[in-house]
Amino acid sequence: MDLGLKNKVAVVMASSRGLGFAVAEELAREGARLAICSRDGDAIGAAAEHLRASCNAEVCAGACDVEDAAAIDAFARKVIDTYGTVHVLFTNAGGPPPGTVADVVPADYSRAVSLNLMSAINCAYAFLPYMKEQRWGRIIASTSITVKQPLPALALSNVSRVGVIAFIKSLAVEYAQYGITANAVAPGYIGTERVAGLLDARVQREGITREAAAHDIVANIPAGRMGDPKEFAALVAFLASERASYINGETILVDGGMYRGLM
Ligand SMILES: NC(=O)c1ccc[n+]([C@@H]2O[C@H](COP(=O)([O-])OP(=O)(O)OC[C@H]3O[C@@H](n4cnc5c(N)ncnc54)[C@H](OP(=O)(O)O)[C@@H]3O)[C@@H](O)[C@H]2O)c1
Numbered sequence: 382m383d384l385g386l387k388n389k390v391a392v393v394m395a396s397s398r399g400l401g402f403a404v405a406e407e408l409a410r411e412g413a414r415l416a417i418c419s420r421d422g423d424a425i426g427a428a429a430e431h432l433r434a435s436c437n438a439e440v441c442a443g444a445c446d447v448e449d450a451a452a453i454d455a456f457a458r459k460v461i462d463t464y465g466t467v468h469v470l471f472t473n474a475g476g477p478p479p480g481t482v483a484d485v486v487p488a489d490y491s492r493a494v495s496l497n498l499m500s501a502i503n504c505a506y507a508f509l510p511y512m513k514e515q516r517w518g519r520i521i522a523s524t525s526i527t528v529k530q531p532l533p534a535l536a537l538s539n540v541s542r543v544g545v546i547a548f549i550k551s552l553a554v555e556y557a558q559y560g561i562t563a564n565a566v567a568p569g570y571i572g573t574e575r576v577a578g579l580l581d582a583r584v585q586r587e588g589i590t591r592e593a594a595a596h597d598i599v600a601n602i603p604a605g606r607m608g609d610p611k612e613f614a615a616l617v618a619f620l621a622s623e624r625a626s627y628i629n630g631e632t633i634l635v636d637g638g639m640y641r642g643l644m
Pocket of ligand 1: 394418424446
Protein backbone atom coordinates (compact mmCIF):
# COMPACT_ATOMS: atom_id res chain seq x y z
CA MET A 382 0.00 0.00 0.00
CA ASP A 383 1.41 3.41 -0.94
CA LEU A 384 0.93 5.61 2.11
CA GLY A 385 1.78 8.73 0.13
CA LEU A 386 4.39 9.83 2.66
CA LYS A 387 7.30 10.24 0.24
CA ASN A 388 8.92 13.66 0.80
CA LYS A 389 6.36 14.66 3.42
CA VAL A 390 7.96 16.44 6.38
CA ALA A 391 7.38 14.49 9.60
CA VAL A 392 8.25 15.82 13.06
CA VAL A 393 8.68 13.06 15.64
CA MET A 394 9.14 14.32 19.19
CA ALA A 395 11.05 12.40 21.90
CA SER A 396 12.54 9.99 19.40
CA SER A 397 16.10 8.99 20.29
CA ARG A 398 14.83 5.52 21.31
CA GLY A 399 11.71 3.53 22.11
CA LEU A 400 8.37 4.27 20.49
CA GLY A 401 9.44 7.65 19.09
CA PHE A 402 12.47 6.14 17.37
CA ALA A 403 10.37 3.31 15.92
CA VAL A 404 7.92 5.87 14.52
CA ALA A 405 10.76 7.89 12.99
CA GLU A 406 12.22 4.76 11.42
CA GLU A 407 8.87 3.66 9.97
CA LEU A 408 8.21 7.11 8.49
CA ALA A 409 11.76 7.20 7.09
CA ARG A 410 11.14 3.86 5.39
CA GLU A 411 8.07 5.44 3.78
CA GLY A 412 10.29 8.18 2.35
CA ALA A 413 9.36 11.03 4.72
CA ARG A 414 11.85 13.78 5.52
CA LEU A 415 12.33 13.74 9.28
CA ALA A 416 12.79 16.13 12.16
CA ILE A 417 13.58 14.36 15.43
CA CYS A 418 14.45 15.51 18.93
CA SER A 419 15.07 14.45 22.51
CA ARG A 420 16.78 16.03 25.52
CA ASP A 421 20.16 14.37 25.00
CA GLY A 422 21.90 15.93 21.99
CA ASP A 423 24.35 13.04 21.60
CA ALA A 424 21.60 10.41 21.71
CA ILE A 425 19.43 12.18 19.14
CA GLY A 426 22.49 12.77 16.95
CA ALA A 427 23.23 9.04 17.03
CA ALA A 428 19.59 8.23 16.20
CA ALA A 429 19.74 10.61 13.23
CA GLU A 430 22.96 8.99 11.98
CA HIS A 431 21.34 5.56 12.27
CA LEU A 432 18.30 6.68 10.25
CA ARG A 433 20.46 8.26 7.55
CA ALA A 434 22.57 5.09 7.25
CA SER A 435 19.79 2.50 7.44
CA CYS A 436 16.98 4.29 5.55
CA ASN A 437 18.89 6.86 3.49
CA ALA A 438 16.65 9.39 5.22
CA GLU A 439 16.93 13.16 5.28
CA VAL A 440 17.02 13.98 9.00
CA CYS A 441 17.09 17.25 10.92
CA ALA A 442 17.88 16.53 14.59
CA GLY A 443 18.03 18.76 17.65
CA ALA A 444 18.10 18.69 21.43
CA CYS A 445 14.73 19.74 22.84
CA ASP A 446 13.09 19.18 26.19
CA VAL A 447 9.36 18.96 25.45
CA GLU A 448 8.60 20.25 28.95
CA ASP A 449 10.06 23.58 27.86
CA ALA A 450 7.71 25.59 25.61
CA ALA A 451 10.51 27.92 24.49
CA ALA A 452 12.64 24.92 23.48
CA ILE A 453 9.75 23.55 21.41
CA ASP A 454 9.40 26.90 19.63
CA ALA A 455 13.14 26.99 18.93
CA PHE A 456 13.01 23.42 17.56
CA ALA A 457 10.00 24.34 15.41
CA ARG A 458 11.94 27.30 13.95
CA LYS A 459 14.82 24.95 13.14
CA VAL A 460 12.44 22.54 11.39
CA ILE A 461 10.81 25.32 9.36
CA ASP A 462 14.21 26.83 8.46
CA THR A 463 15.26 23.39 7.22
CA TYR A 464 12.18 22.21 5.38
CA GLY A 465 9.90 25.23 5.00
CA THR A 466 6.82 23.43 6.35
CA VAL A 467 5.56 20.38 8.23
CA HIS A 468 2.98 17.78 7.26
CA VAL A 469 3.01 15.25 10.10
CA LEU A 470 3.47 15.81 13.83
CA PHE A 471 3.87 12.94 16.30
CA THR A 472 3.75 14.28 19.86
CA ASN A 473 5.56 12.22 22.46
CA ALA A 474 7.48 12.55 25.73
CA GLY A 475 9.02 10.38 28.40
CA GLY A 476 6.73 8.68 30.88
CA PRO A 477 6.11 10.02 34.39
CA PRO A 478 7.54 8.05 37.33
CA PRO A 479 5.47 5.05 38.45
CA GLY A 480 3.70 5.05 41.80
CA THR A 481 0.34 4.64 43.48
CA VAL A 482 -1.76 7.61 44.64
CA ALA A 483 -0.21 7.11 48.08
CA ASP A 484 3.32 7.16 46.64
CA VAL A 485 3.08 10.56 44.94
CA VAL A 486 2.30 14.10 46.06
CA PRO A 487 0.21 16.83 44.38
CA ALA A 488 3.25 18.57 42.86
CA ASP A 489 4.07 15.34 40.99
CA TYR A 490 0.79 15.64 39.09
CA SER A 491 1.75 19.16 37.92
CA ARG A 492 5.04 17.85 36.60
CA ALA A 493 3.28 14.95 34.84
CA VAL A 494 0.77 17.32 33.25
CA SER A 495 3.65 19.47 32.02
CA LEU A 496 5.43 16.40 30.60
CA ASN A 497 2.51 14.53 29.06
CA LEU A 498 -0.26 17.08 28.39
CA MET A 499 1.31 20.53 27.96
CA SER A 500 4.08 19.13 25.76
CA ALA A 501 1.50 17.84 23.26
CA ILE A 502 -0.42 21.12 23.34
CA ASN A 503 2.72 23.24 22.90
CA CYS A 504 3.95 21.09 20.01
CA ALA A 505 0.60 21.28 18.25
CA TYR A 506 0.45 25.08 18.58
CA ALA A 507 4.01 25.36 17.24
CA PHE A 508 3.30 23.42 14.02
CA LEU A 509 -0.42 23.93 13.34
CA PRO A 510 -0.07 27.27 11.48
CA TYR A 511 2.00 25.58 8.73
CA MET A 512 -0.49 22.74 8.35
CA LYS A 513 -3.38 25.19 8.22
CA GLU A 514 -1.63 27.34 5.62
CA GLN A 515 -1.08 24.34 3.29
CA ARG A 516 -4.50 22.88 4.15
CA TRP A 517 -3.06 19.46 4.95
CA GLY A 518 -1.76 17.99 8.18
CA ARG A 519 -1.69 14.98 10.44
CA ILE A 520 -1.32 15.25 14.20
CA ILE A 521 -0.87 12.00 16.10
CA ALA A 522 -0.53 12.16 19.87
CA SER A 523 1.10 9.32 21.75
CA THR A 524 -0.76 8.54 24.98
CA SER A 525 -1.28 5.24 26.80
CA ILE A 526 -3.82 2.52 27.48
CA THR A 527 -4.27 4.40 30.79
CA VAL A 528 -6.57 6.88 28.98
CA LYS A 529 -9.10 4.04 28.66
CA GLN A 530 -8.23 1.88 31.64
CA PRO A 531 -6.20 3.30 34.53
CA LEU A 532 -3.41 0.93 35.56
CA PRO A 533 -2.23 0.12 39.10
CA ALA A 534 0.83 2.07 40.31
CA LEU A 535 0.67 4.48 37.39
CA ALA A 536 -1.32 7.27 39.08
CA LEU A 537 0.55 10.05 37.28
CA SER A 538 0.06 8.50 33.86
CA ASN A 539 -3.59 7.71 34.63
CA VAL A 540 -4.31 11.35 35.45
CA SER A 541 -2.05 13.37 33.16
CA ARG A 542 -2.86 11.80 29.80
CA VAL A 543 -6.64 12.03 29.53
CA GLY A 544 -6.50 15.76 28.75
CA VAL A 545 -4.55 14.88 25.59
CA ILE A 546 -7.60 13.00 24.32
CA ALA A 547 -9.84 16.02 24.94
CA PHE A 548 -7.32 18.27 23.20
CA ILE A 549 -7.07 15.92 20.19
CA LYS A 550 -10.86 15.74 19.93
CA SER A 551 -11.09 19.55 20.07
CA LEU A 552 -8.43 19.89 17.37
CA ALA A 553 -10.11 17.29 15.19
CA VAL A 554 -13.42 19.11 15.20
CA GLU A 555 -11.98 22.58 14.72
CA TYR A 556 -9.28 21.85 12.12
CA ALA A 557 -10.92 19.26 9.87
CA GLN A 558 -11.99 22.16 7.61
CA TYR A 559 -8.29 22.76 6.86
CA GLY A 560 -7.57 19.17 5.82
CA ILE A 561 -5.96 18.41 9.17
CA THR A 562 -6.72 15.26 11.15
CA ALA A 563 -5.85 14.73 14.81
CA ASN A 564 -5.81 11.30 16.44
CA ALA A 565 -4.32 9.64 19.49
CA VAL A 566 -2.57 6.31 19.74
CA ALA A 567 -2.60 4.40 23.01
CA PRO A 568 0.00 1.69 23.59
CA GLY A 569 -0.51 -1.10 26.10
CA TYR A 570 2.81 -2.79 26.90
CA ILE A 571 5.38 -2.42 24.12
CA GLY A 572 8.93 -3.64 24.78
CA THR A 573 11.03 -0.49 25.35
CA GLU A 574 13.39 0.87 28.01
CA ARG A 575 10.40 2.58 29.64
CA VAL A 576 8.67 -0.77 30.20
CA ALA A 577 11.93 -2.32 31.42
CA GLY A 578 12.08 0.53 33.95
CA LEU A 579 8.50 -0.13 35.07
CA LEU A 580 9.36 -3.80 35.62
CA ASP A 581 12.44 -2.83 37.65
CA ALA A 582 10.31 -0.48 39.78
CA ARG A 583 7.94 -3.33 40.57
CA VAL A 584 10.80 -5.63 41.46
CA GLN A 585 12.04 -2.97 43.90
CA ARG A 586 8.60 -2.16 45.30
CA GLU A 587 7.27 -5.69 45.76
CA GLY A 588 10.44 -7.74 46.13
CA ILE A 589 9.40 -10.11 43.34
CA THR A 590 11.62 -11.38 40.55
CA ARG A 591 11.77 -9.65 37.18
CA GLU A 592 10.39 -12.82 35.54
CA ALA A 593 7.39 -12.76 37.90
CA ALA A 594 6.76 -9.08 37.16
CA ALA A 595 6.90 -9.68 33.39
CA HIS A 596 4.73 -12.78 33.70
CA ASP A 597 2.00 -10.82 35.55
CA ILE A 598 1.84 -8.27 32.76
CA VAL A 599 1.84 -10.76 29.91
CA ALA A 600 -0.82 -12.89 31.64
CA ASN A 601 -3.22 -9.95 31.11
CA ILE A 602 -2.47 -9.58 27.42
CA PRO A 603 -4.57 -11.85 25.20
CA ALA A 604 -1.81 -11.81 22.55
CA GLY A 605 0.39 -13.55 25.16
CA ARG A 606 3.29 -11.16 24.72
CA MET A 607 4.30 -7.51 24.82
CA GLY A 608 4.21 -5.59 21.57
CA ASP A 609 7.12 -4.69 19.33
CA PRO A 610 7.74 -0.94 18.78
CA LYS A 611 7.42 -1.63 15.03
CA GLU A 612 3.83 -2.81 15.56
CA PHE A 613 3.04 0.54 17.20
CA ALA A 614 4.88 2.52 14.52
CA ALA A 615 2.91 0.83 11.74
CA LEU A 616 -0.34 2.33 13.06
CA VAL A 617 1.21 5.79 13.39
CA ALA A 618 2.47 5.64 9.79
CA PHE A 619 -1.00 4.72 8.57
CA LEU A 620 -2.63 7.56 10.55
CA ALA A 621 -0.02 9.93 9.10
CA SER A 622 -0.86 8.87 5.57
CA GLU A 623 -3.17 10.16 2.88
CA ARG A 624 -5.05 6.84 3.25
CA ALA A 625 -6.23 7.83 6.74
CA SER A 626 -7.89 11.04 5.54
CA TYR A 627 -11.31 10.17 7.05
CA ILE A 628 -10.09 9.00 10.46
CA ASN A 629 -10.29 11.97 12.78
CA GLY A 630 -10.60 12.49 16.54
CA GLU A 631 -10.04 8.80 17.32
CA THR A 632 -8.05 7.12 20.07
CA ILE A 633 -6.69 3.80 18.86
CA LEU A 634 -5.17 1.19 21.15
CA VAL A 635 -2.13 -0.92 20.26
CA ASP A 636 -2.31 -3.35 23.15
CA GLY A 637 -2.63 -6.95 21.93
CA GLY A 638 -6.22 -7.00 23.23
CA MET A 639 -5.33 -5.96 26.80
CA TYR A 640 -8.10 -3.36 27.19
CA ARG A 641 -11.24 -5.12 28.42
CA GLY A 642 -13.86 -2.40 27.83
CA LEU A 643 -16.34 -2.33 24.96
CA MET A 644 -15.71 1.13 23.48
N1 LIG B 1 6.36 1.45 25.88
C1 LIG B 1 5.10 1.28 26.29
O1 LIG B 1 4.59 0.16 26.35
C2 LIG B 1 4.26 2.46 26.67
C3 LIG B 1 2.94 2.22 27.06
C4 LIG B 1 2.13 3.30 27.39
C5 LIG B 1 2.65 4.57 27.35
N2 LIG B 1 3.94 4.77 26.98
C6 LIG B 1 4.44 6.13 26.96
O2 LIG B 1 4.92 6.47 25.67
C7 LIG B 1 6.01 7.39 25.82
C8 LIG B 1 7.25 6.83 25.13
O3 LIG B 1 7.52 5.59 25.74
P1 LIG B 1 8.81 4.71 25.39
O4 LIG B 1 8.47 3.36 25.84
O5 LIG B 1 9.25 4.93 24.01
O6 LIG B 1 9.87 5.39 26.41
P2 LIG B 1 11.46 5.32 26.40
O7 LIG B 1 11.94 4.06 25.83
O8 LIG B 1 11.85 5.69 27.79
O9 LIG B 1 11.90 6.53 25.42
C9 LIG B 1 11.56 7.83 25.75
C10 LIG B 1 12.10 8.78 24.68
O10 LIG B 1 11.63 10.08 24.99
C11 LIG B 1 12.74 10.98 25.14
N3 LIG B 1 12.35 11.93 26.17
C12 LIG B 1 12.07 11.67 27.47
N4 LIG B 1 11.72 12.80 28.12
C13 LIG B 1 11.80 13.80 27.19
C14 LIG B 1 11.58 15.19 27.25
N5 LIG B 1 11.20 15.79 28.39
N6 LIG B 1 11.76 15.93 26.13
C15 LIG B 1 12.16 15.33 24.98
N7 LIG B 1 12.36 14.02 24.87
C16 LIG B 1 12.21 13.25 25.97
C17 LIG B 1 13.92 10.09 25.48
O11 LIG B 1 15.16 10.66 25.09
P3 LIG B 1 16.05 11.60 26.05
O12 LIG B 1 16.28 10.83 27.30
O13 LIG B 1 17.29 11.88 25.24
O14 LIG B 1 15.26 12.85 26.27
C18 LIG B 1 13.61 8.87 24.61
O15 LIG B 1 14.00 9.11 23.29
C19 LIG B 1 6.18 7.60 27.33
O16 LIG B 1 5.43 8.72 27.74
C20 LIG B 1 5.60 6.34 27.90
O17 LIG B 1 5.17 6.50 29.25
C21 LIG B 1 4.75 3.75 26.63
